[in-house]
Amino acid sequence: MPTISNLTLYPIKSCRDIDLREATVTAFGLKHQQVHDRQWMVVDSAGQFLSQRSHAAMALIVPTVQSDAMLVQAPGMAPLTVPTAPPAPLTPTLAVTIWDDTISAYDCGDQAAAWFSQTLGTPCRLVRFSPAALRLASKKWTNDRDVPTLFSDGYPMLLISQGSLDDLNRKLLAQGRTALPMNRFRPNLVIDGVDAFEEDFVATIQAGSACLQLVKPCSRCPVPSIDQATGKYGPDPLDILMTYRVNPRLNDAITFGVNTILLEGDGEILYVGQEIALELAF
Structure with a gap:
């Protein structure tokens, strides 16, 4: 019987993940306590988002969700405490850009800006998604459905099967790689x-009362070449993936995993080990 084997939250876009035993699924993606996936983001002085694509050291920034705050740590830095309660009404906002979208986001203040600037070695600020902002996934892949997302690359959730990674690792090991x-x-x-x-080939997944729809293969960037434990490049799996994961539906992009949206069951609790039912797209 298929099951959920891992649930992962990324509170700050492109920073370290948090593995969960259970999570709330919402239209915006996964949530743990009051923290949503990719609810925070780091931007440069022009408001352009930063990611591991250009700043691999973001992998070493580690958020931890506490009862009323998020503790953020990095090597050589004193911990930073980021409030998770809703910002006050007059909290300053910034115009920030993520891919083709420019929206208003809450500025998390000078202390957070100084911390992230020192950690990454470049002027930057931490911002929080504003409920007043609206950012939608591409309707080309959602059957013209309005699907909100926060600071993800484009969709509320990404799903991968363990079997897919096992298959890639067999190919890597056969070449004497790690x-x-x-x-x-x-x-x-x-x-x-x-x-x-x-x-x-899956159309939907039923997990309890939650119905998830798999909508768009995920085209891969260089991030899989970054060791998430060290923030350093290598080894890079993209050359192996290129031999068998080129997808003509996405202009021959290399794909691995499927972007996913929620159809029904907002607020349902998902948990590791939970049995799921798959409906194939055929």
Whole structure:
């Protein structure tokens, strides 16, 4: 029987993940306590988002969710406390840009800006998604459905099967290379008990009262080449993936995993080990 084998939250875009035993699924993605996935983001002085694509050291920034705050740590830095309660009404906002979207976001203040600037060695600020902002996933892949997302690359959740990673690792090991952990690909949900890349052919997944729809193969950038434990490049799996994961539906992009949205069951609790039912797209 297929099951959920991992649930992962990324409170700050492109920073370290938090593995969870259970999580609340919402239209915006996963949530733990009062913290949503990719609810915070680091931007440069022009408001442009930063990610591991250009700042691999972001992998070493570690958030921890506490009862009323988020503790953020990095090597050589004193911990930073970021409030998780809703910002006060007059909290300053910034215009920030993530890919093709420019929206208003809450500025998390000078102390957080100084901390992240020192950690990354470049002037930057921490921002928080504003409920007044609206950012939607591409309707081309959501059947014209309005699907909100926060600071994810484009969709509320990313799903990968353990079988798909196992298949890639067999190919890497056959070439005398090192097997890779799942965190290289930064999914929110990992499922087990299915064949490699079966997720490519799944229309929906039922988990309790939650119905998830798999909508768009995830094209891969250089981030899987970054060791999430060290923030350094290598080994890079993209050359292996290029031999069998080129997707003509996405202009021959390399794909691994499937972007996912919630159809029903906002507020449902998902948990590791939970049995799920898959409906194939055929």
